Amino acid sequence: MKNKNIFLIAGIALCAVVLAGAFMFNSSSTLDQFQPIVTDPLAKAKEFNSQNALDFSKTICSLGPRYGGNDAEIKAADNMETEFKNNGINAYKEKVDLGNGKYTYNVIGEIKGSESPEKYIIIGSHIDSPGFCEGATDDAAAMGIQTEMARVFSTGYKPKQTVLIVGFGGEEMWFKGSDAFVKGHPEVVKNCEAMIDLNCVGAGKQVSLIGHSNQPKPVNGDPKLIDLMKQCAKQLGYSAVTGTTTYPSDTYPFYYNNDKVPVLQVMSQPFEVAPWSSANTFDKLNSKDMNKIGQTVTMTVLNLTE
Structure with missing residues (x-):
């Protein structure tokens, strides 16, 4: 009888241990699903590697001028989509009509929000260049920064809102790609909490946050976004200033939609090489300048989505 009682008690104890372990496993798995992993945005931002960004920028520059839906622009869009996927995030293209039978693409990389997936943070650049140059700073460097941000964000990061990393086609043709995106995605735009656009980056003295453009x-530029990015730059040890420029790039359609999305154009200024110049070639890009922009924007997005 004693032996039976001992076996019965031991069996009950074993079942309790197994059930407790299963409960703990399921609970921790569920919690991990919803708890953000990034606890140190500064350390996460420093995972940004400018060499990776430069490598992709070089690939884009090697295609030559990317303009008006030519083969180089289409190939650049294909490369961007592939690089997003290779760096671990969902990506797809959307066709943009340029008129007269011509077309290009917007390329969208997506990281789904864990708590408010219907809210959006957008990081933009443009895929095309002026029609006579390879456009290293305008805007191949920005594309390289975006693809490297995708790599950084693909692990250890669960944003509350959905993050879209978008390469817009047809920017040089008066913002065709971003205009098509705004018109084609009214719900995204309505629920967009910030649109940060990288334009003319990778070869300049400082992180320049455009407070005003006029044509x-x-x-x-949104004052709160400017303040946040200045704080992030300072924590990273970089200088960020408020600047002005002539053209607003792809912030324009977002700013002038009915929902007044908070926008901010980010540039590297003063320019080391004129963006609209045949001298705007890959060799002008600077690793330190790429890091300044890439790490600062990465840390800003981390703070916006924590």
Whole structure:
């Protein structure tokens, strides 16, 4: 009888241990699903590697001028989509009509939000270049920064909102790609909490946060985004200043939609090489400048989505 009682008690104890372990496993798995992994945005931002960004920028520059839906622009879009996927995030292309039978693409990389997936943070650049140059700073360097951000974000990062990393086609043709995106995705735009656009980066003295541009109509950078990015740059040891420029790039359609998305154009200024110049070639890009922009924007997005 004693032996039976001992075996019965031991069996009950074993079952309790197994059930407790299963409960703990399921609970921790569920919690991990919803708890953000990034506890140190500064350390995460420093995972950004400018060499990876430069390598992709070089690939884009080697295609030559990317303009008006030519073969180089289409190939650049294909390369961007592939690089997003290789770096671990969901990606797809959307066709953009340029008129007269011509077309290009927007390329969208997506990291789904864990708590508010219907809310959006957008990081933009443009895929095309002026029609006579390879456009290293305008805007191949930005594409390289975006693909490297995708790599950094693909592990250990669960944003509360959905993050979209977008390469817009047809920017040089008065923002065709971003205009098509705004018109084609009204719900995204309505629920967009920030649109940060990288334009003319990778070869300049400072991180320049554009407070005002004036053509074709005035666009003002969001003061809260400017303040946050300055704080992030300072923590990283970089200088960020408020600047001005002539053209607003792809912030324009977002700024002038009915929902008034908070926008901020980010540039490297003063320019080491004029963006609209045949001298704007890959060899002008600077690793330190790429890191300044890449790490600062990465840390800003981490803070916006924590």
